[in-house]
Amino acid sequence: VDDEPRSFYLDLPAAADSGGPWAVIFNWHGLGDSASNMRLLMSGLVDNTDMPFILVTPEDTDYALSGLMVIDWDVAQVTEDNREARLFDEVIACVDERWGVDFDHIHSMGFSMGGFVTDMLGTIRGEMMASIATYSGAYGCNSANTEGSMLASMVSWPDHDVSNKYVQLFLHGGTADTYSLFVETLNFDQFAVNDTAFLNARGHDTIICDH
Secondary structure, X not given: OOOOOOOEEEEOOOOOOOOOOEEEEEEEOOOOOOHHHHHHHOHHHOOOOOOOEEEEEEOOXXXXXXXXXXXXXXXXXXXXXXXHHHHHHHHHHHHHHHOOEEEEEEEEEEEOHHHHHHHHHHXXXXXXXXXXXEEOOOOOOOHHHHOXXXXXHHOEOOOOOOOOXXXXXXXXXXXXXXXXXXXXXXXXXXXXXXXXXXXXXOOOOEEEEEO
């Protein structure tokens, strides 16, 4: 994709070649995890009777913030040609050409840093999203998440200006759901509360769950 080698797992429903068009779910792993592990969360469900789907579980590219700290995914300085968003674009195009995509049913989910990827896709590819589910993610364009935090100097996203009102499920692990940046602790339960208010104010339906 754009001269960058990319890899991912593709899990297909049994009727992929004869059915369709298909719902598509993107499934993004957390920091330090792998696509092979994250794939197992959803691969057994592609033939469910309510909504069979094509599952895409991408592998990261060891993306490094400012060339130093590896954060796996390109979610810090986000622009429209973001490398993960461009992977999303190209996979959707290829899947549509080969099996057919139901463009009313494109979904994304992610855990932790993969949740940031999913929220980023909601921000710059939100017009294509039917729903989003995040486990301990955050919107980098929500000032409630970044104001007064070192994230303000690390993260730059475009405004969330999405006319398509997708629904989002926010999962978090309560007050113990944290990540240490040594000089600061990120609280994902608070991010979920912040982002619920952020999306609700923009007309999106949300569900928040302390798991």
